[in-house]
Amino acid sequence: MTIEADADIRRKEAVEWFARLNQRKVTTADVRGFSDWRRDPENARAFQKVETMWEAAGALAGNPDMAALTAEAVRSGKGRRRATSGLLVPLGVAGAVAVCVVSLVWFQQRPASYTTEIGEQRTVQLDDGSRIVLDTNSAVAVRYTRESRSVTLTSGQAMFEVEGDPQRPFIVAAGDTRVTALGTRFDVRRSGSGARVILVYGRVAVRQEVARPSGWSLEPGQQVTTSADKPRVIEANVPAATSWTVGRLTFESTPISVAVAEVNRYSREPIELRDPRISEIRVSGVFNAGDIDGFVAALTDLYPLEATRSPDGRIVLAGGT
Structure with missing residues (x-):
């Protein structure tokens, strides 16, 4: 049994004991059993957490979500009774207590979701002092518990600046990839079923959960792309790769097809390449993210390219005459 599974069992037992001891009638057998x-010290700690959460429920009494959960718990518990040690014990109160405690646990641990639209960037300050910088068209779900800090990058890209806490590892999930860090700064971008991870400073462990799990430990200035055919740790141009965090896109001898795809992430009117002859033209320069017109103007000035506007509003790039 894993540590997480054992902890879940203890929490469930603690909730059950809390509900049983808050019934109108508690038997001697209940007291002895409890x-x-x-x-067991671990059981005692689990019960203390439930008591603390129940006390905290008072502070959330005015929250609409908690009010709805509590009302539902009371409605579902009304009128039900069961026999315990020869005594008829009303389950309305016990059931409501149990469901409300579970609801409170869920309320405190439910994921918080943050998203950005196309062309938008957003900085999220977390409760522990860590920060997430979301790039365009990205989404994360954050779940903090007493044991861990978990973030799921469901789409897009994000920079993570993590406050150290040895007792609660910071784990980022992106597809089949898990990145574990303490105090560090790193960039994660969804790529296929996995992710590209770039370490700015500190240290992270990257693990790919597939049929044959693999793992890598990154040093500052290194990256790994787990969706590659043969993932390996390589050197990264950190300033160029992370310039998006300051609203810039940096290209260094980048194929124009790759550069255009990157620029298009920030626009609802993407650039289209209809001429395969120009796809391998190499582009270098620093551009403002979202400035499609400026990017196209630079390309047509520096390279033998022509830009036209299609009827649907797309900018079409083709080779010049």
Whole structure:
């Protein structure tokens, strides 16, 4: 059994004991059973957490979500009774207590979601002091518990600046890839079923959860793309790769097809390449993210290219005469 599974079992047992002891009638057998169960220090800690959460429920009494959950718990518990040690015990109160505690656990641990639209960037300050900088058209879900700090990058790209906490590892999931860090700064971009991870400073462990799991440890200035045919750690041009965080896109002898694809991430009216002859032209320069017109003007000035506007509003690039 994993540590996480064992902890889940203890939490469930703690909620059940809390509900049972808050019934209108508690039997001697209940008290003895609880005493035996609580002798385990881990069980005692789990029960104390449930008590703390129940006390905290008072502070959330006015929250619409908690109010709805509590009302539902009471409605579902009304009128039900069961026999315990020869006594009829009303389940309305016990059921409501159990469901409300579970609801409170869910409320406190449910993921918080953050997204950006096309062309938008956003900085999210987390409760522990860590920060997430979301790039265009990106989405993350954040879940903090007492044991861990978990973020799921469901789409796009994000820069993570993590505050160190040895007791709670910071884990980023992106497809089949898991990045574990303490105090560090790193960039993660979804790529196929995996991700590209670039380490700016600190240290991270990258693991790919596939049929044959693989792992890599990155040093500052290194990157790994887990969706590659043969993932390996290579050197990264960190300033160029992370310039998006300051609203810039940096290209260094980048094929125009790759550069255009990157620029298009920031626009609802993407550039289209209809001439395969120009796809391998190499582009170098620093451009403002989202400035499609400036990018196209630079390309047509520097390279033998022509730009036209199609009826649907797209900018079409082709080779010049």
